[in-house]
Amino acid sequence: MRGRDGGPYRRRRRELKALRLPCWLCGRDIDYELGYTDPWSFTVDHVIPLSKGGDPLDWGNLRAAHYRCNQRKGDQLVPIKHDVESFSTSRAW
Numbered sequence: 001m002r003g004r005d006g007g008p009y010r011r012r013r014r015e016l017k018a019l020r021l022p023c024w025l026c027g028r029d030i031d032y033e034l035g036y037t038d039p040w041s042f043t044v045d046h047v048i049p050l051s052k053g054g055d056p057l058d059w060g061n062l063r064a065a066h067y068r069c070n071q072r073k074g075d076q077l078v079p080i081k082h083d084v085e086s087f088s089t090s091r092a093w
Contacts, residue, residue: 009056013044016062025069039068049075 022029024045034041045065048054052075054061065073 012057012059012062016044016064017042019064021064023066023069024063025065025073028066030064030066036067039066039071041067043067043070045070045073048077051075052077 017032020030020032030042031038031040032042036043043065045063046054046056047061047063050056
């Protein structure tokens with residue numbers, strides 16, 4: 001099996017990009033036309049980081065994310081926590 005630099009990984013990346021999903025970490029839309037150096041551009045995040053034994057080709061381990069959100073998450077096993085404001089409800093519980 002090839003890692004992140006191989007053809008199978010690039011193919012998975014293209015397939016995930018074609019789905020045009022929102023960022024799984026913050027929930028906001030991703031501008032798929034931005035260049036890879038832009039903090040809000042598309043990148044592939046691994047739910048289980050490769051450094052922790054995650055599979056680079058398993059669809060269950062791949063998610064669309066903003067470059068910025070992915071960098072903030074780093075090699076954590078769980079997504080970063082965001083401001084409570086972004087998860088507020090419309091009524092008091």
